[in-house]
Amino acid sequence: MSQIQSSEDLDRVCDVLDKLTLDSLLLIEEKVRLTLNAxxxxxxxxxHLAKxxxxxxxxxxSALQLPTENSAExxxxxxxxxxEDEKLFGEASYELHLTGTAEGQTVQDPVRWFGVLVPQNLHSARGMFRQALQWAVQTVNIQKQLRATMEKIVELNEVKTRILAK
Amino acid sequence: MALHSAAKGKLISVIGDEDTCVGFLLGGVGEINKNRHSNFLVVDKNTAVSEIEDCFKRFIKRDDIDIILINQNIAEIIRHVIDSHNSPIPAVLEIPSKDHPYDASKDSILRRAKGMFNPDELL
Known part of the structure; x- marks a missing residue:
């Protein structure tokens, strides 16, 4: 009787492992795709920066215009x-927000570090890097899902080994 | 907007070459906090490996940083430190740079995933 029970448990564990393995392959593909978009x-x-x-x-x-640790806060x-609406294995995904004000403080426009009258290309570069940032945050979300899926696979493999040892 | 009031925003830090840092800082990720600590490091040919490692370890310890963007060629230099970081927060994302296109076979997470399917390849 217990042997039948173990064999059913093993089948169930193997089924879930198959699904998780397939999921992880899809997540790997998605991560590579999003990184290439970034x-x-x-x-x-x-x-645009070169122009x-x-x-x-x-x-x-150049890096000379970037603020240093002696610059103003x-x-x-x-x-x-x-x-919080998108949760996987109990973890919330990230969402990127671009704001003009943050927690009550006015945010400095980074374009101003490079001068008052800057070429349009600098604004275009900012737009492109913001787009890259959106892709990067999406990649991080996929990476989080992949990591959680991998942890589940490791856990289930241990369960499978225990069942097989019985 | 309810999202904003409920939770405090977390920072994205950058460890990269000049163009990567200038670009992402133009995008608005840069910050200098009250303690005069920045969330970015510009790496050039004169930057010491120990400096990159120390900076990465400092970013990991900061609780206001949730994502670390690092150029893949720089990640290769401090691979042992990146591989020893197992916590999901902050998430470390390897990004390509101007001179080094993205190579999925070098990515820390993808190598771990690949090793799970074929443990011999991790050795």
Whole structure:
């Protein structure tokens, strides 16, 4: 009687393992696809940065313009928020929000670091990198799902080993 | 908008080459907090590996950071540190850079997933 029970349990575990394995393969495919989308958006953004550099000068669009640890305090305008409506294995997915104000503070426009009259390409580069950011956040969500699926597969493999050992 | 009031937004940090950092900071991810700590690191040929490792470890410890974007070629340099980070938060995402296109076979998570199907390949 217990042997029949074990064989049914084993079948059930194997079924779920099959489904999770298939899910993880689909998630891997999706992660690669989204990363390639982010790569395309970043390439576009980098081309616009190069054009802005050509117009403004080599060192006018570089790391030299970025704030350092001695610069005044400022807040990020692009932050991620948990989306409680979309949960998988108890974890909420992320949602990217771009705001002009963050927690009551006015957010500095990063374009201003590069000057007052900046070429249109710098604005285009910002748009492309924001797009890349959206793809990146979606990739992180898929990566979280993949990680959770992998953990479940490991757990079920242990259960399967225990059943087989009986 | 109810989402905003319920939860505090978390930061996205960047460890990358000049173009990656300039681009994403233009996109609005950069922040300098009250303690004068930034959430980005520009890596060039003069940046020491220990500096990248320390920065990555510092970002992992910060509870206001939920996502770390790192160029895949830089992730390769500190692979041992990235592989030892097993917690889901902050999530580490390897992104391509101008000179190094994305290679799925090097991605930490994908290597782990591949190793699960074929354990011999992880060795």
């Amino acid at each position: 790569e395309n958006a970043m390439c576009g953004g980098e081309a 802005a550099r050509y117009i403004m000068g080599q060192n006018s669009v 400022f807040t990020a305008s692009a932050k991620v928020y948990p989306n």
